[in-house]
Amino acid sequence: MAISVAKAENSFERYIEQIHSIWGNGKDPQLPFMVKALMEKFLASTPPEEPWMAELIREAKPGRELYRDPEHGFIQMGHVHQKGHANTPHDHGPCWVVYGAYSGVTDITVYRRTDDGKDPERAALVRKDLHRLTPGVVYPYLPGDIHSVHAVEGPAVVFRFLSTDLEKVERYRYNLAKGTATRV
Numbered sequence: 001m002a003i004s005v006a007k008a009e010n011s012f013e014r015y016i017e018q019i020h021s022i023w024g025n026g027k028d029p030q031l032p033f034m035v036k037a038l039m040e041k042f043l044a045s046t047p048p049e050e051p052w053m054a055e056l057i058r059e060a061k062p063g064r065e066l067y068r069d070p071e072h073g074f075i076q077m078g079h080v081h082q083k084g085h086a087n088t089p090h091d092h093g094p095c096w097v098v099y100g101a102y103s104g105v106t107d108i109t110v111y112r113r114t115d116d117g118k119d120p121e122r123a124a125l126v127r128k129d130l131h132r133l134t135p136g137v138v139y140p141y142l143p144g145d146i147h148s149v150h151a152v153e154g155p156a157v158v159f160r161f162l163s164t165d166l167e168k169v170e171r172y173r174y175n176l177a178k179g180t181a182t183r184v
């Protein structure tokens, strides 16, 4: 674990404890929205001087695993994206994800498939929504939601909560222009 949350009572530790306490069997369809609310509270209550946050900002790594729950398997990531950072459309397979901005401005584009999904290597996508994450703004994305991320203003400190380790699931990246889907 990159950052120890066990040593001190801080806002991150409280946030993780709250998620752990509401998790249950992890199957409640309201969980993504409950985590969204907890992340909003956590983002609003964490000053940049809090030591672990100051370290995250100072180190400015593109991705850090801040916490992995030994019992339930959920993961909290911390990202620092420089202006212009972008990824291609992707889904998280059967997992859900919650993205929240602490600083900077991050645009998340959400896509809709217009094909029947029968060919696993092809996918026709159209843009459905644009979510602008300014500091304190949090959005959940449900299983199968296709999205892409773009740091419009940086450095953008972004928190990404993963319901399950993405390395363990079947998921896809999409090429919008070519209309293709590739298993990650």
Ligand SMILES: [Fe+2]
Pocket: 090, 091, 092, 097, 147
């Ligand atoms: Fe994602």
